[in-house]
Amino acid sequence: MEHHLLNTLKVKSLGIDTYSENIIFIRSDCHICRSEGFTALTRLVVHHNEKTIIATLNVVHSELLSGNEAGLSDIALERLNVREGDLIAVSHLKPIESLSDVRAKIYHNKINEKAYHKIISDITDGLYSDIEISAFIAGCAGNNMDLDEITWLTKAMIKTGSRLKWNQQVIADKHCVGGLPGNRTTPIIVAIIAASGLTIPKTSSRAITSPAGTADTMETITVVNLSTKKIKDVVNKEGGCFAWGSLAKLSPADDILITVEKALDIDSPGQMIASVLSKKVTAGSTHVLIEIPFGETAKVRTHDEALKLQYYFKAVGDAVKLNVEVLITDGSQPIGKGIGPALEAMDVLSVLRNEKQAPKDLKDKSLVIAGALLELSGKAEKGKGISEAKKILESGKAYEKFQKICLAQGGFKEPGFAKFHINITSETAGIVKSVDNRKLAKIAKLAGAPRDPSAGIYFNAPIGTKIEKGQTLYTIYSELERELQYAVDYLKSVNSIITIV
Amino acid sequence: MEHHLLNTLKVKSLGIDTYSENIIFIRSDCHICRSEGFTALTRLVVHHNEKTIIATLNVVHSELLSGNEAGLSDIALERLNVREGDLIAVSHLKPIESLSDVRAKIYHNKINEKAYHKIISDITDGLYSDIEISAFIAGCAGNNMDLDEITWLTKAMIKTGSRLKWNQQVIADKHCVGGLPGNRTTPIIVAIIAASGLTIPKTSSRAITSPAGTADTMETITVVNLSTKKIKDVVNKEGGCFAWGSLAKLSPADDILITVEKALDIDSPGQMIASVLSKKVTAGSTHVLIEIPFGETAKVRTHDEALKLQYYFKAVGDAVKLNVEVLITDGSQPIGKGIGPALEAMDVLSVLRNEKQAPKDLKDKSLVIAGALLELSGKAEKGKGISEAKKILESGKAYEKFQKICLAQGGFKEPGFAKFHINITSETAGIVKSVDNRKLAKIAKLAGAPRDPSAGIYFNAPIGTKIEKGQTLYTIYSELERELQYAVDYLKSVNSIITIV
Known part of the structure; x- marks a missing residue:
């Protein structure tokens, strides 16, 4: 400068x-x-x-x-x-030259690798105002970046981040593109993979536009804001971790972009792929499993869109030398019963403890993904991943590993319920036909999630459930009586969230 | 709310x-x-x-x-x-619903008339943060709005603005899309049109991304921040005015958008057309002449682009019931000699006073546009507009009208030169072949224009001029010695601005 x-x-x-x-x-x-x-x-x-x-x-x-x-x-x-x-x-301040590339992007032109590097390094250096960052995000949204550009953005984020190094040849990792309330498989998968003997230095983000991110959920059980040194210590000792990625400075530009994306309530494909894969590379991962849930009210709405994302994830993964495998999953309804940090954490613990009332959908999905990751990493033969994962979970080894990782990170505590709650009951009898994920997520947010970790929804009406009139469909939890009221007000203002026929 | x-x-x-x-x-x-x-x-x-x-x-x-x-x-x-x-x-604050339409726009979807009305009325009401306005601007940039959308945006801006009413049937007006340094024909045209007996309540903007807007230029001669009442008084008395549009609250949303566009250094077609035509309608105009200068280094770079703008201006004009005529003009080099508010004002006065050294290009262009506007408004027969305009200018009637308008607005003063200047001389002899408008504009801005009205460039080397070695090509003026230095530093860092062969 x-x-x-x-x-x-x-x-x-x-x-x-x-x-x-x-x-x-x-x-x-x-x-x-x-x-x-x-x-x-x-x-x-x-x-x-x-x-x-x-x-x-x-x-x-x-x-x-x-x-x-x-x-x-x-x-x-x-x-x-x-x-x-x-x-x-x-x-x-002399004119910031990379802003002319931002303008070119806003005008829908393709910009080159050097331009992405300069923009991302200028953002990292704090040269951009929030207005300018907002324009860059808007310019990259939609389908406005091609494969080259997503690759260049990914490389630029890798270059400006710090990088973790590990002694092992194979470093496993997983990521879910999100958009599905309660889809909190990560802590279960990390516990299974680490218990299998593989290394999985998982860093997660806080919620961007959802009621909870994995970091928010795990924070109700243990400490997640770990320094880079602490992450290394925990992973070297236990083979895995549940760390909040932002503190590790793995991709400082991405952390700044995410702040503005959150203010705009935007999470677009190009930025998302670059954000995810750059953090995987800087975390030192070699074998990465990406989950893409799709459904009418999930973040990814159609199978076509999911296939397109799959293509980009694999192609950009190749370009930055990651072994990427993609699982497209059913995103038609919430996974587990909790929506919101603490309520999701309870589901996670229930599955790890092999409790009878543990949400079966969360368990099954965790096993499918953990199994695929065991196969991708060469730890299980093709076709035997799921049964291997199941053995580790049901033997109690996964829960043992989970507790050890939490203790290494700084402690273990049980998540608690919020002060206030209200039961939302059914006005008719019948069978649940569909669930609006977006509206459920919005209610959880209005109730205070993720700011208040104990706020959210406990969901009792998955598709196919037989419902009596007056039966509780879900319970809304909140730390503030007023926010409970906001959620109820919103509920009254929209069409049915759960369709019963 | x-x-x-x-x-x-x-x-x-x-x-x-x-x-x-x-x-x-x-x-x-x-x-x-x-x-x-x-x-x-x-x-x-x-x-x-x-x-x-x-x-x-x-x-x-x-x-x-x-x-x-x-x-x-x-x-x-x-x-x-x-x-x-x-x-x-x-x-x-409850969630602002129109932001979901902004997100749709960012994702390159077409949004409907209601969405534009809601966005613009929310912006007018101050509900949007600068980050959100920036995202809306970026989402509308490039070719991301079709004819319907530009029309709806225009109508939304008209609806949220206040509206001037006049007694006359025909209200003339003109606008230049800009991007050409020193192209200050407006004050001359207003004087001619008002002197012809027509009504032309011209409001102008300050510079958005250029070294001077017409409001900046006229402010070095008279008072331009007029209340709506004052504008009416002046126009009813003299038939014309040179008012700064922003104070008249003709399109308050547009004024907010322009502030952020300026911070981003963006001026995109859809927003521009809506901005221009909405202000014409709210100013009560009925017959509007639009000038589009095009050239390699003008704002509009190609003839195709100019034709496209012409189509949109006429089609949107039809939709909002304006008689719009478009003149596509030569934008290959600056018009007149001054670039910057005061220096451009001197050119204007020189033409109006019929001085021998008055810039011929500025005079000729003003007559062409004034002539076309006289014809469009039915004041002159087809083909006789230019000679009619010339008669009014050369008789001194235009200058007389100009002075009367200035006095009615609050006074008349001569613009002055800046404290510091430096002559930029030619290193070779030859004929001027081309001029880089953008770089000249940038130098004028680095020298302090339009913030310091007397800062800018006095340009002596139009295309075709025979140049001796050591001859002054242009003079840079500045109120601050340091800013003169910034301009010279920049000059050294770029390739030739004036090509001599």
Whole structure:
């Protein structure tokens, strides 16, 4: 980053939390604003010793600051590593060249490998404003990236991330593209695979647009924000882990993109494939099983769409030297009974403990995926993966391994129920014909999931269930009575979520 | 906007200017954040009496505020019409439904008329964050809107704007799609048309991505930020005006969109057509001439692209009941000699005063467009428009009208030169073969235009000019020595801007 001139100001800590955006506050009548012509929303370079960040200017017209002081948002203080009283300097930001590639992308042009590298490294360096990141995400959405571009974006994310190294030849991993409430097979699969003797350093994300991510779920049982060093220790000792990927800095640009995707409630194919596969490569994985559930109200709606994603995952996987296998699964209804971090965690524990009332669909699905991964990794012969996985689970070895991993990560606790709940009962008798996953997920979110880990839905009406009039279809849980009310209000405003005929 | 609960806080004015974004500052330990689970970047509804705005939360961890106080950014104070000590209430924002249409647009789907109306009315009401506006703009960019959609967007902007009414049957107007430095024909055309006896209530924008808009240029001569009432008074008295459109609130959604387009340096066809034609309708115009300059380095690069725009302008014009005529013009090089507000204003005055050194290209082009508009409006017979326009200009009647309009708007002053300048001279002798408009515009902007109205370029080397070695090709003007240096630095970093053979 070149810059032209330095002007010194004294840091004042205002204690303002702007989340991920760097904001600098300067008085309108200070010498720098006057001489440099800085105005509100100008993007500036802020310097301290050898460090620089880019920040957006908020101009102050009050006594909040004196003329030679500058306020910084919390994240800017942290990134620049300064505290109150330190001297900083500001200078003009030269035009960020990679933004012209973002514009080209918005205009639906193909951009080249170098462009993706520059965009992703500029985002990693904090040069983009949230507005600019939003435009990049929108430009890459839909079918606007071809195979080359997804590959280049993936490679760019790999290049800007840090990379884990392992001694083993085969490193197993799995990922589900999501969109199916309660589909929490990962902890069960990791326990089975690690118990089989394979290495599976699984990192998971928090929810992007769903009521729970695997990291949110596992956080109700153990510690998930592990440093890279801690991840290595746990995996070297136990063969597996349940870590939150973001803290490991495996793909810092992706973490920034996901923040804005979440604000926009968007999760598009190209970005998703790059996000998933780049994190697999930086986690050091060699054999990766991808699950794509499809169904009318799942994230992937049609079999065609699932086949297209399968093609991209395998082709980009080849390009970045991963052994990728894809399983397309049934996404017509929730898996297990819980929707929301703690409620899903209870399902997971129930399956691992081989309890009688354990959700059979969650168990069966976990075995199918674990089995395929055992075969892909060469640990089981073709056709024998599932029975091998079943043996490990039902013998109690998987649960034993699960507990050991949790203890290595920092402890084990039982997830608890939320303070408030309401039972939603059926107004008719009949057989459940279909379930609207999206609306169920929305209710769980309105009830507070994943922010409140114990909030969510306990689901009692899978397709095919015989229902009496007045029978509980599902229970909504919430930590706040008001949020329970939001969920119920929403429920009243939509058509039936569970169709009974 | 429905809301669920009210929590009262006392307003504290922090004097923070965040430009167009509503920000609310609340302490992290205040009762509302705790009970409602609000965190940084949460979007809230803020209430005062009957008024509500949506604001983004910045959480404060310091003594800046007490627990029962809330800070508001300057624009939020203004929009909510509150001052220090007033009581406000905050509540949860229910999901904004039109955002699902924005997502559909990002995924390249066609969205319907109702969706455009809802998006634009939500933007007008301040419900969208800058991130969401950015995504909408990116989703509409390129060729991502068809004729129906551009028409619906135009109608939505008309519906949300306020509308000027005139007594005359014929209201003339003109617009240039821009992208050509120094193409400042508008003030000359308005003067000619008004002097002919027609009514032309011309509103112009400030620069979006160029070194000067017509409003910036005219502001160096007279007052341009006129209220709607003032515009009516001036036009009723003199038949024409040179007003800045934004203040007239003719299309408030468009003004918000343009702010973000400017931050992204994007100006895409669908948005542009809707922006232009909606403002023409709300200004009460009936006969509109659109100029589309095309050239390799103009905004519109090819004749095909110009023809496509012409088709859309005429078709959307039909749909919103405007008589639209389109002139496709030569955009291979700057028009006139000045680039930048004051320097372009000098060219305008020189043509109006019929000075010998007046730029002939600017005069000729103004006459062509004014002539076409006289014909379109029925004021001149077919084929006689240009000679009619010439008669009005050369008789001094146009300049007389121009001065009268300026005086009616609030005064007349001569534009001045900037403090610093540097002559850029030729290193070879020969004939000018081509000129890079984009790079010239960039230099003018680096030199401070349009922020400093006197900054810019005085251009002496149109295509075909015979140049001696050492002859001045153009002069760069700036109010700040440093910015002159930025411009020169940039100049050194690029290939030749003026090709001499």
